[in-house]
Every structure is written in structure tokens, then in C-alpha cells.
Amino acid sequence: MIINWKAAGPLIALGALLVLGTLINGNFLSTGNMTNILTRSSFIGIIAIGATFVISSGSIDLSVGSMAAFIAGVMIMFMNTLKDLTDLMWLVVLAGVLAGAVLGMFAGWLNGILTTRGKIEAFIVTLGTMGIYRSLVTYLADGGTLSLNSQVRSMYRPVYYGDILGIPFPVIIFAAMAVLGYVVLNHTAYGRHVQSVGANEHVARYSAISTDRVKIIAFMIQGACVAMATIIYVPRLGSASSSTGVLWELEAIAAVIIGGTLLKGGYGRIGGTVAGALILTLIGNILNLTDAISNYLNGAVQGVIIIAAVFLQRGIGKKQK
Amino acid sequence: MSSSNDSIANSLDVLPALRASGINKSFGPIAVLHDIDFEVYPGEIHALLGENGAGKSTLVKILAGFEQPTSGSLAFNGAPTVWDSMRDAEENGIVLIHQELNLAGLLSVEENIFLGREIKKGLFVDHTTMRKKSRTLLDQLECRASVTARVDDLSVADQQMIEIAKATSRNANVLFLDEPTAVLTPHETKSLFKLLRRLKSEGVAIVFISHKLDEIEQIADRITVLRDGKHIDTVPAHSVTKDDMARLMVGRDLTEYFPHIPVPDKNADIVLSVQGVATDTGIVDAGFDLRRAEVLGFAGLQGAGRTALMEALIGLDPITTGTIQQNGTTVKFKTPGDAKTARIAYLTKDRKGKGLLLGNDLVHNFSLFALEKFTRFFINRKAEKAAFDAAAKQFDLRAASPKMLAGSLSGGNQQKLLLAKVLEINPDIIILDEPTRGIDVGAKSQIYGFIADLVSQGRSVIVLSSELSEIIGLSSRVAVMHEGRITGVLEGDQITEEEIMRFATGLGASTDAGKNNTTTATTVEEIS
Structure with a gap:
């Protein structure tokens, strides 16, 4: 009963926001607005799915926003270079996408290896890599903006703007990643190991679980998710700069926490994370539709929601005792 | 026991330091204490005895102001009292030392002892005085830990001593100790008892909870037995035997406390042969052989290296030199996973810190x-649940629901869950580190029965225990460790408390043993 409440909490909040939005503006529930909300949620949502793994394993990754900007920058430069070598634009895009995916997983592996083998706390490691990636993208862009060649971009465009049966491509990817993440976290031995390592690393080690491996893979999943979010983000604007992905790490962590995953690890909920990402986007959307609260207060409202969510979860946790 | 104590309890002119009358306590619909009367006099050591879940800890918490009774009354030095809070009780000199340690791990010993009552010189903390006082307190306990050491860096036993020093520094009138000896060696327990006797002579009223009957026999003046939340009896300690105590606790006769485990044939296969093992964790030169279908006991004082040796053997810590042979083949376990593949299971003594995920449900812990056994690509939850149900039945795991959290099980049931967990890989060699620590008599004898079953199935068991009676009762041979070495392997009628203690303290075989027995102790050199 109590467990059900825990799972239902973010969904109830989501429902309440939907009702609120409908009351404020009749157009809120229109297909156009709903598609817009889902599409915009997908970047943070996909990254937050990876963050659910890292946080469940008892770590944290602060580098995801910078990592996204860096991957976007490298992908754009890579594709611009390739474009001069071949006329097959689909090949250029495919190579760029693969490069992004490989880079993302490598960046995740690096965070993982530094935390486990280097025995440095994840907070410190990823604070460091966060600064490194942000600075690297600024350097690559020479302080300005890296723009994707227009020929490549027109080939790449559908990855963000395309749809299948009216469902935007990013939403389809978001949904697929969520299902995949859910299955891995809840129905495989690896998912069980992630949550066990997060709950008590000693117990995991004494249960013959290779805790370093579990953590490194969690960081690599996070890297792959960041890469996936970047792959659908690049065709949206066709550019990357030092301001790309700023504060995404905090939004992703917020989505995870609102969703009911414990920040100290040991318990993760992918469904909650998806709801959390949607809640964050909805707040911004509703503020846009109303004059009651200034749009400039978006961050403040999000902040209140995060604190309230954790407060409520803790209340429920206490009752359980 | 000496009879000097009877005068205290019998003299009518002395008021009890603390008296509880008609205490009832319910948590929601569940009643845990029924109409309990209890009193403790100044200068008395009153033991509280009962199985896990009998209500000892709850009663003590009510007496010390941590919990409020549902009904009933307390009297402090004869005056009716209601403790508003533990703080209120503490200000009147009521001190409770919990089962779980309550120390600030990153602070020093001295800072912990005076936590919240720092001695000040003007605005600043007076470290010099605090250190001096801490030293005196620890010396009384014969605890050699440095007062400036960080608490996290100390052994659990030293931490327990610091908890006790902290409590006694508060000028206690009434001192409650909830299983203080669970993590102490016999020697440390002796030091603690010396201190308790001194406090008693100073007129402190002491309530002592323990599962160890021989300790209660040694230290207690009176014994109160609880069973299922009811007061069963209060008797002078010298009037009962250990058997009486056990009977009062469980309400039935405990015939055959230790099961009969046959001694394996001298020529039985050697399943594990360890030679010249050294580690960075303090093992110097350890070697022993384990035979098929035997219980090999491991005895030694705290810090002798028993746990360190076993943890190195199964790949938790690296081995620097030495060889391990399993069934005649040289093996190397780099990780606990390697040892698991070789069907060696290790049951940790730190059930709560390293054994079970207290915040997760029973099935998750069990599997x-x-x-891997339940996983092809996905975890087969049906098979997992079925295996859990079978194990719960086999190990008599009493739980309200498989969905309940491991942390809310009683100690005995937690231990059975942990045992079921490590045995689920169907191991050939089972290493049990303190398999009965802090659990009640009933669960203990069940665990002994499980060990006997394992042996009868042809498996080999290593038992590490600080309870000599357990080692002696179960083992066909006993390896004794001292300062990272195995100083001797005892067999047959060499296995006596005195002989084990001689090897454990590094004295070597007694000449007496040589006279009484035809065999002499096998030393490491002879078996390797």
C-alpha cells in the first residue's frame, strides 16, 4: 500500500499539473501543445534515465550538461570535416551519430574508472570533468558557435523534426529508452546489482558482485544516454556553443529525485524519472500560458516542486518505519 | 555466585533505584509488553534475559525514557516519575548503552567521550583535561586505544569500550547495557566485568542484557526472564543453573544443545589446503587443511586474524604469498566471484553492515x-520466489511477508536469511564467521542443526567463533590463531577451553595436555 503511494506520488503530481494547465488555458490539452511538451521533455528525460542508473548505484554525475555540449561540438566538427570527403550525406550523418555514441560511452567510462579505480568521489570527478568538457567546447568553438554545414543539416533534420504517425521522433526515442531502462533496471541481474551496490556497497561486495564494474557500466549507460539526447538535439539548432546544455545536469538530477529515486542510492524508478522530466517541462509550459506568475520565476517554481517532492517522500518513508 | 549480593535485594530499607510497575507497551495493535514489574537496586547487577523479540530492549527503552509505556508507572528512588524524554532521564543519571554503537566516527575518542558535555576553558574546549580524563576512563577498561585516534579507525571492540567509557563518564545512577559483549573477546569482557563490579561497589544500579548465559552466571546478582513480552520469573543468580536459565527463556527443555557431528575419517579427502598465506591485512604465515565432511573450528582473540584470513581466502583481500589448493588443484581467487564459482561460500560476521540489505525485502536479499541461478536474460521472479519459499521453510525463517524489509526481522531470523542466502549457491565449502552472534538460544540450536545437516551432506564447514563453547561443541578439529598465525590445530580431547586459550594467547601447548593425552597438538609445520 505504502509502496504504491511512493510509486504513485509523481504520477499524481503530473495529473494535478495537467488539470491545472487545462483550467488555466483551454488550448493546453491540444495535440500541438502536448506534442511540444513531450518533445521538449525528451532531452532531459533521456539524460535522466541514465542518471537514474548512476544515482541508484549511489553515485552522481554532474558532467552530463557539459558532456552534451562537448559531444555536440565534436559531432558537428566531425561531420563538417567528413562532408568534404564524401557526397553521401546519410553516411556523414551516420558517422557523426556513431562518433557521438562512442564519445558518450567513453566519457562515461572515464568518469566511472576515475571514481572506482581512482577511488575519488563521483561528485569530485564529475565536477572536474564538467569543467573540462565545458572549457573544451568553448575552446573548439573559439569562444563562439560551431555550426553544422547546411547540406548535412538538411539530411539530419528529420531526426528532430520528423515523426512517425504524428509522434515526433524524439518522443519515440524517449519512450523506447524509458522502456529499455525500465526493463534493465527492474528485470535483469545488472539492474538488481545496481540497486544493491547503491543500498550497501559492502553487502554487494560480500555477495560476490563486482562493484567497480557495476558502477562503471552505470556511468557508461549515463554517457550513452547523454549521447542519445545530443544526437537528437544537434539537428534541432544545428549548432553548439559554450552555452549548450547549461544546467542540464541539475534538471536531470531534479527529474530523477522528483520521480522518487533515492539520492543516496539503493532504489531507482525509471517510471518516476519520466514523470519527473515531464513535470519540469510542464511547469515551464504552464507558466508560459498564464500571467499569474512571471515566466522568470520558472526556476523558483521548479525549486519548490523539487523540495516538496523530497519532503513528501521522506514523510512517507518515515511512516513506513 | 557470591552471596554478598543477596543482602541488597533483601534489605527492605533500601529503595530500588528504578522500579517499573504494571508496564504495558503496544505498537499499534501489537502488544509487546504485558504487565511487567521490574526493579533494580543500587549496587545490584540485574540481568535481563530472554529470546529475541521477548521485549527486553523495549522494556529497557521505557525504563530509560526512550519510549513511553502505554500504561504502567515508574518510580525513581522511590518517587513516582515520568520521563518526559531520554534527556530528562539522562539528567537523573539514567544511562543506556544501545546494542548499536552511537559514535561520531570521524571525531576522536576524546571528543566522542565528551560529546555534548565538552569541558571548556573560557570560550575554548579544554582538550588537555578531556584527554587526561578519557585516558583514565579507558585505562579502567584496559582499553589501549589512543584518546586522539579517530573512532572509525578503531576495532569494533574498542569502539564498544569507548561507548562504555562515555556512559560511565556521565556519573550514572542506573546503567543499562544492551548486549555489550556481543563484539567483545573473552578478555575484553573480563575487563568490562571488572569495571561493572567496581561501579556496583560504588552503588550504581546496573541492568545487563545478554544472550550469553555463562556471562550472566558470572556477573549477575539477580536474573529477570522475559518471554513473549511477559515477566516469567525473577530469581537470584546463584539459585539457577545455565540449563535453568535456558529453560526459563524458551519455556521448554533444550535437550542436546549441540547436535552430534561425526568426526571424519583421518584419511578423508582434503578439500582445501592452505599453505603459508600472508596478506597486507595482518596474516603472517597461515596454513591449514580442511577435510571432507568436517567442522573445522577457528578460535582466537579479537584481532588474531581469523576473519582477515578467511576474507583473503575468498578473494575479498589480496594474498601476497602462499598457496591454496582445492581438491588437490592449485587455485587462486582474485574476487569473491571466483570463490563463488569454486563453490566456496563465506558468511560474514557483520550481518547488518556486510551481510544483508536492511532496507530491501527478503526475496531481494535471499537471491x-x-x-545467476534465477536469471537467463531476465530475472525469473517466479523461480526466485519459489526458491525463497523453499528456503524459508527449510531454515524456519519466520517472517510476516516476503515483502517485509530485512532490517525489521529479529536477529535470529536475519541470521537464518543470511545463511539461506549464502547456501543458495549450493557450496561445497562453507565458512561461517560468528554464525550465532547476538541471536537467542532457540535460533542458535537451530543453526547448529543446519551445520550438522551440511556435514551429513558431505560438505565441509569452517566455523569462526568467539564463543569457545560453540567451537568446542561443533568442531572435530580446532585451529587457533594468534597474531596472524595459526599457532596450533587441536584434535580430540585436546580441545578444551584452557588449551585453546593457551594457543590463542601465544603460550603454546601445555605440558599438562601432553600428560593427559597421547597426541600432542599438531603445529603448522607438521601439517604443511
Whole structure:
């Protein structure tokens, strides 16, 4: 009963926001607005799915926003270079996408290896890599903006703007990643190991679980998710700069926490994370539709929601005792 | 026991330091204490005895102001009292030392002892005085820990001593100790008892909870037995035997406390042969052989290296030199996973810190070690649940629901869950580190029965225990460790408390043993 409440909490909040939005503006529930909300949620949502793994394993990754900007920058430069070598634009895009995916997983592996083998706390490691990636993208862009060649971009465009049966491509990817993440976290031995390592690393080690491996893979999943979010983000604007992905790490962590995953690890909920990402986007959307609260207060409202969510979860946790 | 104590309890002119009358306590609909009367006099050591879940800890918490009774009354030095809070009780000199340690691990010993009552010189903390006082307190306990050491860096036993020093520094009138000896060696327990006797002579009223009957026999003046939340009896300690105590606790006769485990044939296969093992964790030169279908006991004082040796053997810590042979083949376990593949299971003595995920449900805990067994690509939850149900039945695991959290099980049931967990891989060699620590008599004898079953199935068991009676009762041979070495392997009628203690303290075989027995102790050199 109590467990059900825990799972239902973010969904109830989501429902309440939907009702609120409908009351404020009749157009809120229109297909156009709903598609817009889902599409915009997908970047943070996909990254937050990876963050659910890292946080469940008892770590944290602060580098995801910078990592996204860096991957976007490298992908754009890579594709611009390739474009001069071949006329097959689909090949250029495919190579760029693969490069992004490989880079993302490598960046995740690096965070993982530094935390486990280097025995440095994840907070410190990823604070460091966060600064490194942000600075690297600024350097690559020479302080300005890296723009994707227009020929490549027109080939790449559908990855963000395309749809299948009216469902935007990013939403389809978001949904697929969520299902995949859910299955891995809840129905495989690896998912069980992630949550066990997060709950008590000693117990995991004494249960013959290779805790370093579990953590490194969690960081690599996070890297792959960041890469996936970047792959659908690049065709949206066709550019990357030092301001790309700023504060995404905090939004992703917020989505995870609102969703009911414990920040100290040991318990993760992918469904909650998806709801959390949607809640964050909805707040911004509703503020846009109303004059009651200034749009400039978006961050403040999000902040209140995060604190309230954790407060409520803790209340429920206490009752359980 | 000496009779000097009877005068205290019998003299009518002395008021009890603390008296509880008609205490009832319910948590929601569940009643845990029924109409309990209890009193403790100044200068008395009153033991509180009962199985896990009998209500000892709850009663003590009510007496010390941590919990409020549902009904009933308390009297402090004869005056009716209601403790508003533990703080209120503490200000009147009521001190409770919990089962779980309550120390600030990153602070020093001295800072912990005076936590919240720092001695000040003007605005600043007076470290010099605090250190001096801490030293005196620890010396009384014969605890050699440095007062400036960080608490996290100390052994659990030293931490327990610091908890006790902290309590006694508060000028206690009434001192409650909830299983203080669970993590102490016999020697440390002796030091603690010396201190308790001194406090008693100073007129402190002491309530002592323990599962160890021989300790209660040694230290207690009176014994109160609880069973299922009811007061069963209060008797002078010298009037009962250990058997009486056990009977009062469980309400039935405990015939055959230790099961009969046959001694294996001298020529039985050697399943594990360890030679010249050294580690960075303090093992110097350890070697022993384990035979098929035997219980090999491991005895030694705290810090002798028993746990360190076993943890190195199964790949938790690296081995620097030495060889391990399993069934005649040289093996090397780099990780606990390697040892698991070789069907060696280790049950940790730190059930709560390293054994179980206290915040997770029973099934999750049960299947964690053997998860591959239930996994093809996905975890087969049906098979997992079925295996859990079978194990719960086999190990008599009493739980309200498989969905309940491991942390809310009683100690005995937690231990059975942990045992079920490590045995689920169907191991050939089972290493049990303190398999009965802090659990009640009933669960203990069940665990002994499980060990006997394992042996009868042809498996080999290593038992590490600080309870000599347990080692002696179960083992066909006993390896004794001292300062990272195995100083001797005792067999047959060499296995006596005195002989084990001689090897454990590094004295070597007694000449007496040589006279009484035809065999002499096998030393490491002879077996390797």
C-alpha cells in the first residue's frame, strides 16, 4: 500500500499539473501543445534515465550538461570535416551519430574508472570533468558557435523534426529508452546489482558482485544516454556553443529525485524519472500560458516542486518505519 | 555466585533505584509488553534475559525514557516519575548503552567521550583535561586505544569500550547495557566485568542484557526472564543453573544443545589446503587443511586474524604469498566471484553492515548471492520466489511477508536469511564467521542443526567463533590463531577451553595436555 503511494506520488503530481494547465488555458490539452511538451521533455528525460542508473548505484554525475555540449561540438566538427570527403550525406550523418555514441560511452567510462579505480568521489570527478568538457567546447568553438554545414543539416533534420504517425521522433526515442531502462533496471541481474551496490556497497561486495564494474557500466549507460539526447538535439539548432546544455545536469538530477529515486542510492524508478522530466517541462509550459506568475520565476517554481517532492517522500518513508 | 549480593535485594530499607510497575507497551495493535514489574537496586547487577523479540530492549527503552509505556508507572528512588524524554532521564543519571554503537566516527575518542558535555576553558574546549580524563576512563577498561585516534579507525571492540567509557563518564545512577559483549573477546569482557563490579561497589544500579548465559552466571546478582513480552520469573543468580536459565527463556527443555557431528575419517579427502598465506591485512604465515565432511573450528582473540584470513581466502583481500589448493588443484581467487564459482561460500560476521540489505525485502536479499541461478536474460521472479519459499521453510525463517524489509526481522531470523542466502549457491565449502552472534538460544540450536545437516551432506564447514563453547561443541578439529598465525590445530580431547586459550594467547601447548593425552597438538609445520 505504502509502496504504491511512493510509486504513485509523481504520477499524481503530473495529473494535478495537467488539470491545472487545462483550467488555466483551454488550448493546453491540444495535440500541438502536448506534442511540444513531450518533445521538449525528451532531452532531459533521456539524460535522466541514465542518471537514474548512476544515482541508484549511489553515485552522481554532474558532467552530463557539459558532456552534451562537448559531444555536440565534436559531432558537428566531425561531420563538417567528413562532408568534404564524401557526397553521401546519410553516411556523414551516420558517422557523426556513431562518433557521438562512442564519445558518450567513453566519457562515461572515464568518469566511472576515475571514481572506482581512482577511488575519488563521483561528485569530485564529475565536477572536474564538467569543467573540462565545458572549457573544451568553448575552446573548439573559439569562444563562439560551431555550426553544422547546411547540406548535412538538411539530411539530419528529420531526426528532430520528423515523426512517425504524428509522434515526433524524439518522443519515440524517449519512450523506447524509458522502456529499455525500465526493463534493465527492474528485470535483469545488472539492474538488481545496481540497486544493491547503491543500498550497501559492502553487502554487494560480500555477495560476490563486482562493484567497480557495476558502477562503471552505470556511468557508461549515463554517457550513452547523454549521447542519445545530443544526437537528437544537434539537428534541432544545428549548432553548439559554450552555452549548450547549461544546467542540464541539475534538471536531470531534479527529474530523477522528483520521480522518487533515492539520492543516496539503493532504489531507482525509471517510471518516476519520466514523470519527473515531464513535470519540469510542464511547469515551464504552464507558466508560459498564464500571467499569474512571471515566466522568470520558472526556476523558483521548479525549486519548490523539487523540495516538496523530497519532503513528501521522506514523510512517507518515515511512516513506513 | 557470591552471596554478598543477596543482602541488597533483601534489605527492605533500601529503595530500588528504578522500579517499573504494571508496564504495558503496544505498537499499534501489537502488544509487546504485558504487565511487567521490574526493579533494580543500587549496587545490584540485574540481568535481563530472554529470546529475541521477548521485549527486553523495549522494556529497557521505557525504563530509560526512550519510549513511553502505554500504561504502567515508574518510580525513581522511590518517587513516582515520568520521563518526559531520554534527556530528562539522562539528567537523573539514567544511562543506556544501545546494542548499536552511537559514535561520531570521524571525531576522536576524546571528543566522542565528551560529546555534548565538552569541558571548556573560557570560550575554548579544554582538550588537555578531556584527554587526561578519557585516558583514565579507558585505562579502567584496559582499553589501549589512543584518546586522539579517530573512532572509525578503531576495532569494533574498542569502539564498544569507548561507548562504555562515555556512559560511565556521565556519573550514572542506573546503567543499562544492551548486549555489550556481543563484539567483545573473552578478555575484553573480563575487563568490562571488572569495571561493572567496581561501579556496583560504588552503588550504581546496573541492568545487563545478554544472550550469553555463562556471562550472566558470572556477573549477575539477580536474573529477570522475559518471554513473549511477559515477566516469567525473577530469581537470584546463584539459585539457577545455565540449563535453568535456558529453560526459563524458551519455556521448554533444550535437550542436546549441540547436535552430534561425526568426526571424519583421518584419511578423508582434503578439500582445501592452505599453505603459508600472508596478506597486507595482518596474516603472517597461515596454513591449514580442511577435510571432507568436517567442522573445522577457528578460535582466537579479537584481532588474531581469523576473519582477515578467511576474507583473503575468498578473494575479498589480496594474498601476497602462499598457496591454496582445492581438491588437490592449485587455485587462486582474485574476487569473491571466483570463490563463488569454486563453490566456496563465506558468511560474514557483520550481518547488518556486510551481510544483508536492511532496507530491501527478503526475496531481494535471499537471491542476491545466487542471482545467476534465477536469471537467463531476465530475472525469473517466479523461480526466485519459489526458491525463497523453499528456503524459508527449510531454515524456519519466520517472517510476516516476503515483502517485509530485512532490517525489521529479529536477529535470529536475519541470521537464518543470511545463511539461506549464502547456501543458495549450493557450496561445497562453507565458512561461517560468528554464525550465532547476538541471536537467542532457540535460533542458535537451530543453526547448529543446519551445520550438522551440511556435514551429513558431505560438505565441509569452517566455523569462526568467539564463543569457545560453540567451537568446542561443533568442531572435530580446532585451529587457533594468534597474531596472524595459526599457532596450533587441536584434535580430540585436546580441545578444551584452557588449551585453546593457551594457543590463542601465544603460550603454546601445555605440558599438562601432553600428560593427559597421547597426541600432542599438531603445529603448522607438521601439517604443511
